[in-house]
Amino acid sequence: MPLINERQTATVKPDNARSQSKQRGHVTGSRSAPNKPESKAWTLDDFEIGKALGKGKFGHVYLAREKQSGYIIALKVLYKTELAHSNIERQLRREVEIQGNLRHPNILRLYGYFHDETRVFLILEFAAKGELYKQLQKYGKFPERIAAKYILQLANALAYLHRKHVIHRDIKPENLMLGLRGELKIGDFGWSVHTAGNSTRRQTLCGTLDYLAPEMVEAKEHSDKIDIWSLGVLMYEFLCGNPPFEDMAGYRATYLRIARVDLKIPKHVSPEAADLIRELLKYNPDDRLSLDQVQQHPWIIKHVGDPPPPQPKSASLPTATTTDIPVGSKPVSN
Ligand SMILES: Nc1ncnc2c1ncn2[C@@H]1O[C@H](COP(=O)(O)OP(=O)(O)OP(=O)(O)O)[C@@H](O)[C@H]1O
Numbered sequence: 280m281p282l283i284n285e286r287q288t289a290t291v292k293p294d295n296a297r298s299q300s301k302q303r304g305h306v307t308g309s310r311s312a313p314n315k316p317e318s319k320a321w322t323l324d325d326f327e328i329g330k331a332l333g334k335g336k337f338g339h340v341y342l343a344r345e346k347q348s349g350y351i352i353a354l355k356v357l358y359k360t361e362l363a364h365s366n367i368e369r370q371l372r373r374e375v376e377i378q379g380n381l382r383h384p385n386i387l388r389l390y391g392y393f394h395d396e397t398r399v400f401l402i403l404e405f406a407a408k409g410e411l412y413k414q415l416q417k418y419g420k421f422p423e424r425i426a427a428k429y430i431l432q433l434a435n436a437l438a439y440l441h442r443k444h445v446i447h448r449d450i451k452p453e454n455l456m457l458g459l460r461g462e463l464k465i466g467d468f469g470w471s472v473h474t475a476g477n478s479t480r481r482q483t484l485c486g487t488l489d490y491l492a493p494e495m496v497e498a499k500e501h502s503d504k505i506d507i508w509s510l511g512v513l514m515y516e517f518l519c520g521n522p523p524f525e526d527m528a529g530y531r532a533t534y535l536r537i538a539r540v541d542l543k544i545p546k547h548v549s550p551e552a553a554d555l556i557r558e559l560l561k562y563n564p565d566d567r568l569s570l571d572q573v574q575q576h577p578w579i580i581k582h583v584g585d586p587p588p589p590q591p592k593s594a595s596l597p598t599a600t601t602t603d604i605p606v607g608s609k610p611v612s613n
Contacts, residue, residue: 313345313352313390313402321393321402326354337361338398342405352390355401362399370469375401377445378468385436387456387466406456406464415452419520423552426517427582429455430555431574432463433510438570440465441503444474450509451490452516474503488533489522493562496537504564510573511559518548523560551578 313325329342332353338361343354362368378389388404408414411429415421421429433450440447449470456466492508494501515523523542526532535541540562544553555578558568573579 313348313350321391321400323393323395323400326352328354337365337367340403345402351405353403353405355403357399357401359394359397359399367469371399373473374468374471377471377473381440381443381445383436383439385432385463385465386439387464404458404464406466407459408457408461410453411455411457411463412452414457415517415520421517423518423549423578424582426514426552427579429463429517430510430514431579431583433465433513434570434573434579436463436465437506437510438574440471441506441570445471446474446501446503447471447506447509449490450506450513451487452513488530488537489525491537492564493538493540494564496534502564504567507559507567507570507573508564511556511567514552514559515542515544515556518552518556519545523556549578551576551581554578 325347326343326345329344332340332342334340335355338355338357340353340355343352344350345352357371362371375389375392378387379391382388387406390402390404392399392401394400433455437447437450447465447468447470449467450465454465454467456464458464488496490509490512492501492505495505512522512524523544524533524536526536540560542557542560544556548556555568555573555576558576559573561567568576
Protein backbone atom coordinates (compact mmCIF):
# COMPACT_ATOMS: atom_id res chain seq x y z
CA MET A 280 0.00 0.00 0.00
CA PRO A 281 1.39 3.40 -0.86
CA LEU A 282 2.08 5.45 2.24
CA ILE A 283 1.91 8.79 0.45
CA ASN A 284 -0.99 9.70 -1.76
CA GLU A 285 -0.71 11.82 -4.87
CA ARG A 286 -2.03 14.96 -3.19
CA GLN A 287 0.69 14.85 -0.58
CA THR A 288 3.49 14.84 -3.10
CA ALA A 289 3.32 18.60 -3.49
CA THR A 290 3.42 19.32 0.23
CA VAL A 291 6.54 18.56 2.17
CA LYS A 292 6.85 18.65 5.94
CA PRO A 293 8.68 21.61 7.54
CA ASP A 294 12.44 21.55 7.51
CA ASN A 295 14.35 20.28 10.46
CA ALA A 296 17.88 21.32 11.33
CA ARG A 297 19.31 19.33 8.42
CA SER A 298 17.31 21.42 6.01
CA GLN A 299 19.31 24.49 6.88
CA SER A 300 22.43 22.97 5.37
CA LYS A 301 24.44 24.18 2.40
CA GLN A 302 21.83 22.95 -0.09
CA ARG A 303 19.67 26.04 0.56
CA GLY A 304 19.17 27.99 -2.63
CA HIS A 305 19.60 24.95 -4.86
CA VAL A 306 17.53 25.32 -8.00
CA THR A 307 15.05 22.61 -6.98
CA GLY A 308 13.95 24.72 -4.00
CA SER A 309 15.03 25.88 -0.63
CA ARG A 310 14.53 22.56 1.11
CA SER A 311 17.57 20.54 1.99
CA ALA A 312 18.52 17.31 0.31
CA PRO A 313 18.49 14.16 2.41
CA ASN A 314 21.84 13.83 4.05
CA LYS A 315 23.46 11.23 6.30
CA PRO A 316 26.55 11.46 8.45
CA GLU A 317 29.30 9.31 6.87
CA SER A 318 29.08 6.79 9.72
CA LYS A 319 25.33 6.18 9.30
CA ALA A 320 23.87 4.14 6.48
CA TRP A 321 20.53 4.56 4.77
CA THR A 322 17.93 1.83 5.20
CA LEU A 323 14.41 1.45 3.88
CA ASP A 324 13.11 2.45 7.33
CA ASP A 325 14.32 5.99 6.61
CA PHE A 326 11.63 6.40 3.95
CA GLU A 327 7.87 6.41 3.55
CA ILE A 328 7.10 4.87 0.20
CA GLY A 329 4.52 6.51 -2.05
CA LYS A 330 3.07 5.95 -5.50
CA ALA A 331 4.97 4.24 -8.30
CA LEU A 332 6.48 6.84 -10.64
CA GLY A 333 7.36 4.40 -13.36
CA LYS A 334 8.92 1.16 -14.38
CA GLY A 335 12.29 0.68 -16.05
CA LYS A 336 14.09 -2.33 -17.47
CA PHE A 337 15.46 -3.43 -14.09
CA GLY A 338 12.90 -2.36 -11.53
CA HIS A 339 10.48 0.27 -10.34
CA VAL A 340 10.77 3.88 -9.25
CA TYR A 341 8.67 5.14 -6.33
CA LEU A 342 7.94 8.53 -4.91
CA ALA A 343 9.19 8.50 -1.31
CA ARG A 344 9.69 10.82 1.62
CA GLU A 345 12.74 10.80 3.85
CA LYS A 346 11.14 10.64 7.27
CA GLN A 347 13.46 12.91 9.22
CA SER A 348 13.71 15.84 6.81
CA GLY A 349 10.38 15.33 5.05
CA TYR A 350 12.32 15.60 1.80
CA ILE A 351 10.62 14.11 -1.25
CA ILE A 352 12.82 11.86 -3.39
CA ALA A 353 12.50 9.20 -6.07
CA LEU A 354 13.52 5.76 -4.87
CA LYS A 355 14.70 3.46 -7.65
CA VAL A 356 14.48 -0.20 -6.76
CA LEU A 357 16.60 -2.57 -8.83
CA TYR A 358 16.52 -6.35 -8.52
CA LYS A 359 19.94 -7.95 -8.05
CA THR A 360 18.98 -11.06 -10.00
CA GLU A 361 18.02 -8.92 -13.01
CA LEU A 362 21.19 -6.84 -12.74
CA ALA A 363 23.27 -10.04 -12.62
CA HIS A 364 21.29 -11.65 -15.43
CA SER A 365 21.95 -8.69 -17.71
CA ASN A 366 25.51 -8.44 -16.49
CA ILE A 367 25.26 -4.74 -15.69
CA GLU A 368 26.47 -4.69 -12.06
CA ARG A 369 29.72 -2.97 -13.07
CA GLN A 370 27.85 -0.46 -15.20
CA LEU A 371 25.55 0.35 -12.27
CA ARG A 372 28.52 0.71 -9.92
CA ARG A 373 30.12 3.19 -12.33
CA GLU A 374 26.85 5.07 -12.77
CA VAL A 375 26.48 5.38 -8.99
CA GLU A 376 30.09 6.46 -8.47
CA ILE A 377 29.86 9.11 -11.16
CA GLN A 378 26.37 10.47 -10.53
CA GLY A 379 26.84 10.40 -6.74
CA ASN A 380 29.71 12.86 -7.02
CA LEU A 381 28.02 15.39 -9.27
CA ARG A 382 26.46 18.62 -7.99
CA HIS A 383 24.86 20.75 -10.67
CA PRO A 384 21.36 22.24 -10.94
CA ASN A 385 20.88 20.57 -14.34
CA ILE A 386 22.08 17.13 -13.30
CA LEU A 387 19.75 14.82 -11.39
CA ARG A 388 21.24 14.28 -7.93
CA LEU A 389 21.93 10.82 -6.62
CA TYR A 390 21.83 11.33 -2.86
CA GLY A 391 22.86 7.84 -1.86
CA TYR A 392 22.19 4.15 -2.18
CA PHE A 393 21.74 1.04 -0.06
CA HIS A 394 20.81 -2.57 -0.61
CA ASP A 395 19.24 -5.62 0.93
CA GLU A 396 19.51 -9.26 -0.01
CA THR A 397 17.59 -9.00 -3.25
CA ARG A 398 17.48 -5.33 -4.21
CA VAL A 399 19.58 -2.22 -4.70
CA PHE A 400 17.95 1.14 -3.84
CA LEU A 401 19.04 4.42 -5.42
CA ILE A 402 17.97 7.62 -3.65
CA LEU A 403 17.40 10.09 -6.49
CA GLU A 404 16.30 13.69 -6.78
CA PHE A 405 12.60 13.75 -7.70
CA ALA A 406 12.07 15.20 -11.16
CA ALA A 407 8.60 16.65 -10.56
CA LYS A 408 7.80 17.44 -14.20
CA GLY A 409 8.85 14.00 -15.48
CA GLU A 410 10.55 13.11 -18.71
CA LEU A 411 11.45 15.65 -21.38
CA TYR A 412 10.69 13.29 -24.24
CA LYS A 413 7.05 13.12 -23.13
CA GLN A 414 6.86 16.92 -23.51
CA LEU A 415 8.45 16.64 -26.92
CA GLN A 416 5.94 13.92 -27.90
CA LYS A 417 3.10 16.08 -26.64
CA TYR A 418 4.11 19.28 -28.45
CA GLY A 419 5.84 17.72 -31.48
CA LYS A 420 8.55 20.35 -31.36
CA PHE A 421 9.51 23.22 -29.06
CA PRO A 422 9.38 26.95 -29.81
CA GLU A 423 12.91 28.35 -30.29
CA ARG A 424 12.69 30.24 -26.99
CA ILE A 425 12.09 27.00 -25.03
CA ALA A 426 14.63 25.00 -27.03
CA ALA A 427 17.27 27.69 -26.40
CA LYS A 428 16.65 27.53 -22.64
CA TYR A 429 17.13 23.74 -22.65
CA ILE A 430 20.22 23.89 -24.87
CA LEU A 431 21.82 26.50 -22.60
CA GLN A 432 21.09 24.39 -19.51
CA LEU A 433 22.47 21.30 -21.21
CA ALA A 434 25.60 23.10 -22.42
CA ASN A 435 26.17 24.34 -18.88
CA ALA A 436 25.74 20.87 -17.38
CA LEU A 437 27.97 19.26 -20.04
CA ALA A 438 30.68 21.88 -19.45
CA TYR A 439 30.56 20.97 -15.76
CA LEU A 440 30.81 17.23 -16.57
CA HIS A 441 33.70 17.73 -18.97
CA ARG A 442 35.60 19.82 -16.43
CA LYS A 443 35.32 16.78 -14.19
CA HIS A 444 36.54 14.50 -16.99
CA VAL A 445 33.16 12.81 -17.30
CA ILE A 446 31.80 12.07 -20.79
CA HIS A 447 28.08 11.35 -20.75
CA ARG A 448 27.95 9.51 -24.12
CA ASP A 449 24.19 9.01 -24.13
CA ILE A 450 22.57 12.42 -24.35
CA LYS A 451 19.06 11.91 -25.79
CA PRO A 452 15.53 13.03 -24.83
CA GLU A 453 14.80 9.77 -22.94
CA ASN A 454 17.65 10.54 -20.53
CA LEU A 455 16.53 14.06 -19.71
CA MET A 456 14.11 14.88 -16.89
CA LEU A 457 12.40 18.08 -15.80
CA GLY A 458 12.48 19.59 -12.32
CA LEU A 459 9.68 21.39 -10.51
CA ARG A 460 10.33 24.67 -12.36
CA GLY A 461 10.71 22.97 -15.71
CA GLU A 462 14.50 23.03 -15.49
CA LEU A 463 16.27 20.34 -17.45
CA LYS A 464 18.10 17.59 -15.54
CA ILE A 465 20.43 15.04 -17.08
CA GLY A 466 19.13 11.88 -15.47
CA ASP A 467 20.88 8.74 -16.62
CA PHE A 468 24.58 8.06 -16.34
CA GLY A 469 24.45 4.43 -17.43
CA TRP A 470 26.84 4.97 -20.35
CA SER A 471 28.93 7.72 -18.85
CA VAL A 472 32.62 7.30 -18.32
CA HIS A 473 35.21 9.01 -16.13
CA THR A 474 38.22 9.40 -18.38
CA ALA A 475 40.62 10.00 -15.45
CA GLY A 476 42.69 12.35 -17.56
CA ASN A 477 42.74 10.19 -20.73
CA SER A 478 41.29 12.24 -23.51
CA THR A 479 40.08 9.41 -25.68
CA ARG A 480 38.50 6.00 -25.27
CA ARG A 481 37.34 3.32 -27.58
CA GLN A 482 34.03 1.65 -26.93
CA THR A 483 31.25 -0.01 -28.84
CA LEU A 484 27.74 1.06 -27.98
CA CYS A 485 24.45 -0.53 -28.85
CA GLY A 486 20.95 0.94 -29.04
CA THR A 487 19.77 3.80 -31.21
CA LEU A 488 22.33 5.32 -33.54
CA ASP A 489 20.48 8.60 -33.90
CA TYR A 490 22.46 10.55 -31.29
CA LEU A 491 25.89 9.04 -31.93
CA ALA A 492 28.72 11.08 -33.41
CA PRO A 493 30.49 9.94 -36.61
CA GLU A 494 33.56 8.83 -34.62
CA MET A 495 31.31 6.59 -32.52
CA VAL A 496 29.44 4.94 -35.40
CA GLU A 497 32.77 4.45 -37.15
CA ALA A 498 34.14 2.88 -33.92
CA LYS A 499 37.05 5.31 -33.77
CA GLU A 500 38.68 6.81 -30.70
CA HIS A 501 36.40 9.40 -29.14
CA SER A 502 36.57 12.20 -26.62
CA ASP A 503 34.17 14.48 -24.77
CA LYS A 504 33.43 16.11 -28.14
CA ILE A 505 30.86 13.35 -28.74
CA ASP A 506 28.58 15.04 -26.20
CA ILE A 507 28.79 18.26 -28.23
CA TRP A 508 27.65 16.37 -31.33
CA SER A 509 24.70 14.93 -29.34
CA LEU A 510 23.84 18.46 -28.23
CA GLY A 511 23.53 19.40 -31.91
CA VAL A 512 21.32 16.37 -32.59
CA LEU A 513 19.11 17.27 -29.64
CA MET A 514 18.84 20.90 -30.71
CA TYR A 515 17.69 19.78 -34.15
CA GLU A 516 15.17 17.38 -32.60
CA PHE A 517 13.83 20.06 -30.23
CA LEU A 518 13.17 22.36 -33.19
CA CYS A 519 12.10 19.83 -35.82
CA GLY A 520 10.53 16.98 -33.81
CA ASN A 521 12.84 14.22 -35.00
CA PRO A 522 16.60 13.62 -34.95
CA PRO A 523 18.44 14.86 -38.08
CA PHE A 524 19.88 11.58 -39.36
CA GLU A 525 16.91 9.32 -38.60
CA ASP A 526 16.19 7.17 -41.62
CA MET A 527 13.19 4.90 -41.90
CA ALA A 528 15.20 2.60 -44.18
CA GLY A 529 16.99 1.43 -41.02
CA TYR A 530 20.24 1.20 -39.14
CA ARG A 531 22.59 1.14 -42.12
CA ALA A 532 20.95 4.18 -43.74
CA THR A 533 21.19 6.15 -40.49
CA TYR A 534 24.83 5.11 -40.15
CA LEU A 535 25.63 6.45 -43.62
CA ARG A 536 23.79 9.70 -43.05
CA ILE A 537 25.73 10.31 -39.81
CA ALA A 538 29.08 9.41 -41.36
CA ARG A 539 28.40 11.81 -44.28
CA VAL A 540 26.84 14.46 -42.01
CA ASP A 541 23.86 14.43 -44.36
CA LEU A 542 22.14 17.36 -42.66
CA LYS A 543 19.00 19.02 -44.04
CA ILE A 544 17.60 21.84 -41.93
CA PRO A 545 13.95 22.75 -42.58
CA LYS A 546 13.06 26.29 -43.62
CA HIS A 547 11.08 27.07 -40.46
CA VAL A 548 14.30 26.96 -38.39
CA SER A 549 15.69 30.48 -37.92
CA PRO A 550 19.08 31.31 -39.53
CA GLU A 551 20.72 31.74 -36.08
CA ALA A 552 19.47 28.35 -34.91
CA ALA A 553 20.53 26.69 -38.18
CA ASP A 554 23.98 28.21 -37.77
CA LEU A 555 24.38 26.78 -34.27
CA ILE A 556 23.20 23.32 -35.38
CA ARG A 557 25.73 23.33 -38.23
CA GLU A 558 28.53 24.46 -35.90
CA LEU A 559 27.77 21.56 -33.54
CA LEU A 560 27.30 18.85 -36.16
CA LYS A 561 30.80 18.93 -37.65
CA TYR A 562 32.38 15.67 -38.76
CA ASN A 563 35.74 16.57 -37.28
CA PRO A 564 35.37 16.68 -33.45
CA ASP A 565 37.86 19.54 -33.15
CA ASP A 566 35.79 21.70 -35.50
CA ARG A 567 32.74 21.58 -33.23
CA LEU A 568 31.94 24.67 -31.21
CA SER A 569 33.13 24.57 -27.59
CA LEU A 570 30.51 24.51 -24.85
CA ASP A 571 31.54 28.03 -23.81
CA GLN A 572 30.99 29.21 -27.38
CA VAL A 573 27.56 27.53 -27.40
CA GLN A 574 26.58 29.53 -24.32
CA GLN A 575 27.68 32.75 -26.06
CA HIS A 576 26.08 31.98 -29.43
CA PRO A 577 23.78 34.72 -30.84
CA TRP A 578 20.80 32.30 -30.89
CA ILE A 579 21.20 31.62 -27.16
CA ILE A 580 21.74 35.31 -26.34
CA LYS A 581 18.70 36.28 -28.43
CA HIS A 582 16.37 33.89 -26.60
CA VAL A 583 17.82 33.49 -23.12
CA GLY A 584 19.95 36.58 -22.58
CA ASP A 585 23.51 36.80 -21.33
CA PRO A 586 25.20 33.52 -20.49
CA PRO A 587 26.18 32.73 -16.89
CA PRO A 588 29.67 33.90 -15.85
CA PRO A 589 32.50 31.51 -16.76
CA GLN A 590 33.09 28.87 -14.10
CA PRO A 591 36.47 28.15 -12.52
CA LYS A 592 38.30 25.03 -13.57
CA SER A 593 37.70 22.37 -10.95
CA ALA A 594 39.55 19.30 -9.88
CA SER A 595 38.69 15.96 -11.42
CA LEU A 596 35.94 13.82 -10.00
CA PRO A 597 36.81 12.21 -6.66
CA THR A 598 36.48 8.45 -6.69
CA ALA A 599 33.64 7.31 -4.48
CA THR A 600 33.87 4.03 -2.62
CA THR A 601 31.32 1.36 -3.29
CA THR A 602 32.41 -0.79 -0.37
CA ASP A 603 30.33 1.10 2.14
CA ILE A 604 26.96 -0.07 0.79
CA PRO A 605 24.92 -0.62 3.94
CA VAL A 606 22.81 -3.68 4.48
CA GLY A 607 19.03 -3.09 4.78
CA SER A 608 16.01 -3.72 5.59
CA LYS A 609 12.28 -4.27 5.08
CA PRO A 610 10.53 -4.87 1.75
CA VAL A 611 9.00 -1.94 -0.12
CA SER A 612 5.26 -1.87 0.41
CA ASN A 613 3.32 -1.23 -2.75
N1 LIG B 1 14.10 10.82 -10.46
C1 LIG B 1 12.89 10.61 -10.97
N2 LIG B 1 11.90 11.48 -10.75
C2 LIG B 1 10.67 11.27 -11.28
N3 LIG B 1 10.34 10.21 -12.04
C3 LIG B 1 11.30 9.30 -12.28
C4 LIG B 1 12.62 9.44 -11.76
N4 LIG B 1 13.36 8.40 -12.17
C5 LIG B 1 12.54 7.64 -12.91
N5 LIG B 1 11.30 8.15 -12.98
C6 LIG B 1 10.16 7.58 -13.69
O1 LIG B 1 10.24 6.18 -13.61
C7 LIG B 1 10.32 5.60 -14.90
C8 LIG B 1 11.30 4.44 -14.88
O2 LIG B 1 12.59 4.95 -14.65
P1 LIG B 1 13.89 4.09 -14.93
O3 LIG B 1 15.05 5.00 -14.82
O4 LIG B 1 13.90 2.87 -14.09
O5 LIG B 1 13.62 3.56 -16.35
P2 LIG B 1 14.04 4.04 -17.75
O6 LIG B 1 14.09 5.54 -17.80
O7 LIG B 1 13.15 3.34 -18.69
O8 LIG B 1 15.49 3.54 -17.80
P3 LIG B 1 16.10 2.13 -18.10
O9 LIG B 1 16.01 2.00 -19.60
O10 LIG B 1 17.48 2.29 -17.58
O11 LIG B 1 15.35 1.08 -17.37
C9 LIG B 1 10.76 6.72 -15.82
O12 LIG B 1 10.26 6.48 -17.09
C10 LIG B 1 10.16 7.95 -15.15
O13 LIG B 1 8.85 8.14 -15.59
